[in-house]
Amino acid sequence: MTEIQTYLQELRRHLSVDATTEEEILKEVRSHLEESAVALQAEGLCVQESQRLAIERFGNAREVAGLMRRVHSSSVNEAILASCLPVALTLSFKWVALPLLASIGHWQGNPTPIIFGALAMLALLVPGLTMHRWRYGYAAWAFFSVIAIAEIGT
Amino acid sequence: MSPARDMRKGSTTVLILSLVAERPMYGYQIAQELGRRSDGYFDFKEGTLYPALHRMEKEGLLRGEWQIVAEGPSRKYYHITEKGKRALVDVAAEWTTFSRKILAILENVQGARSGTM
Numbered sequence: 001m002t003e004i005q006t007y008l009q010e011l012r013r014h015l016s017v018d019a020t021t022e023e024e025i026l027k028e029v030r031s032h033l034e035e036s037a038v039a040l041q042a043e044g045l046c047v048q049e050s051q052r053l054a055i056e057r058f059g060n061a062r063e064v065a066g067l068m069r070r071v072h073s074s075s076v077n078e079a080i081l082a083s084c085l086p087v088a089l090t091l092s093f094k095w096v097a098l099p100l101l102a103s104i105g106h107w108q109g110n111p112t113p114i115i116f117g118a119l120a121m122l123a124l125l126v127p128g129l130t131m132h133r134w135r136y137g138y139a140a141w142a143f144f145s146v147i148a149i150a151e152i153g154t
Numbered sequence: 155m156s157p158a159r160d161m162r163k164g165s166t167t168v169l170i171l172s173l174v175a176e177r178p179m180y181g182y183q184i185a186q187e188l189g190r191r192s193d194g195y196f197d198f199k200e201g202t203l204y205p206a207l208h209r210m211e212k213e214g215l216l217r218g219e220w221q222i223v224a225e226g227p228s229r230k231y232y233h234i235t236e237k238g239k240r241a242l243v244d245v246a247a248e249w250t251t252f253s254r255k256i257l258a259i260l261e262n263v264q265g266a267r268s269g270t271m
Contacts, residue, residue, distance in 0.1 A: 024230075025204070025208075027227075027228070027230075028181060028204060028230050029201070029204065030227060031180075031181075031182070031226075031227040031228060031229055031230070032181050032182045032185075032200065032204075034226065034227055035182045035226065035227070036182060036200070038226070057199065057200050058199065058200045058201040059199030059200065059201035059202060060199075060201075063199075063201070063202075064199075064201035064202070064204070064205070067201075067202060067204075067205035068204065068205050068208065070205070071205045071208045071209045071212065072208065
């Protein structure tokens with residue numbers, strides 16, 4: 001394994017961003033380090049030395065990953081916020097909208113779980129369709145979905 | 155952090171915008187240009203450039219575009235956006251005012267120092 005590959009592995013370990021962003025960052029850093037190493041080889045350095053110096057000039061992998069994480073963390077936060085949407089919609093529908101409708105229309109009947117289920121599924125689609133890039137968002141989305149579905153059953 | 159390093163850090167946005175305003179550039183090229191034009195004064199750790207580029211891309215100041223290179227790895231070229239151009243005008247004006255004011259104060263300090271000699 002080359003020095004650059006080892007560096008990229010370390011960078012990947014500390015990144016903690018979604019898969020697409022991670023891939024793009026690694027591709028960009030690899031491109032930078034390879035070009036830097038080639039330029040240093042043209043100055044007379046051997047392959048290993050050129051890669052080592054290119055990495056040294058680039059900076060500590062953990063620090064770079066930390067700065068990158070800070071820039072891209074907003075995507076994860078957005079994903080987590082979006083993942084709350086289904087449960088918020090379902091609960092507000094169950095506890096606010098329906099009782100309001102019932103009081104206005106003097107309607108006392110219980111809506112069927114099928115209606116709740118259909119509305120919850122529609123609500124789940126919103127973040128589900130927009131969050132395909134966010135693995136953390138998906139995990140949170142799945143968690144809140146389970147809560148939402150469990151709440152429908154009660 | 156030293157005052158010089160602090161100042162350099164604060165100037166990253168204006169430096170990147172002014173370089174990319176000339177022509178689309180990729181990360182390595184930006185790092186090289188900054189080092190060359192400042193005689194090594196802006197010779198920072200190159201890896202710190204990318205978080206700044208990504209932040210500016212997220213803010214809509216830059217637009218990144220991958221280009222396949224015949225020999226070697228693909229490069230992500232950064233283009234300045236209309237929003238970036240407007241931001242450059244504002245930030246450049248701010249830096250000009252800032253540096254003028256600092257120089258005016260420093261001239262007084264130097265004047266006072268030479269008066270005591």
